[in-house]
């Protein structure tokens with residue numbers, strides 16, 4: 001297991017039970033809005049959808065609520081996040097339409113073109129080879145199927161210094177205040193992770209190189225989040 005994978009597993013292992021409450025709080029309540037926009041990119045007639053890095057199933061549940069005939073498979077490498085996700089799915093009464101499975105984005109346990117659409121959220125910062133992972137994600141979507149992702153981004157212009165202040169000082173402190181040591185670690189990790197990822201990875205090129213066409217991107221909440229979507233060629 002690579003150092004990056006090991007770190008991601010260790011980071012998320014203690015977070016499952018409180019993930020949704022704290023993620024909501026620490027993103028200034030923008031997270032749910034971003035997820036809704038992400039899910040709105042998926043056509044309602046996409047009936048078999050794969051949600052990768054599904055975590056506590058927030059996106060999978062949103063996908064199910066939006067289209068009543070839809071079936072969703074959520075996949076994540078963290079058993080602990082999935083355990084919290086299963087409780088949430090049952091509570092939402094969606095157990096018959098959402099299946100959560102343990103697995104890695106780099107080696108999806110599915111055949112070519114098995115899904116009508118695919119979503120993934122906050123994933124590519126945690127993989128060693130984002131380009132290869134993008135190709136693997138595209139592989140399991142049928143030609144003409146939609147792929148959409150949500151990721152944090154770095155705001156530009158006047159918002160940039162405020163963002164730096166937020167991720168360097170406020171985020172770790174707020175994380176500690178609301179969730180103790182586990183969320184302090186997340187708070188400290190997020191800024192460099194987001195900054196580093198966008199500095200080294202040409203995101204839209206990655207999508208096109210993976211055989212995805214009609215690629216669009218929308219920056220949300222003064223550029224703190226980005227949704228990218230496109231169609232499998």
Ligand SMILES: C[S@@+](CC[C@H](N)C(=O)[O-])C[C@H]1O[C@@H](n2cnc3c(N)ncnc32)[C@H](O)[C@@H]1O
Pocket residue numbers: 008009012052053054055056057058059075076077078081103104105106120121122123126127
């Ligand atoms: C920030 S959480 C996002 C969870 C969920 N998508 C959401 O929107 O709340 C990131 C998730 O990615 C998962 N993850 C990280 N690297 C992964 C990989 N290589 N394969 C599968 N899941 C991965 C983590 O276990 C974690 O649950």
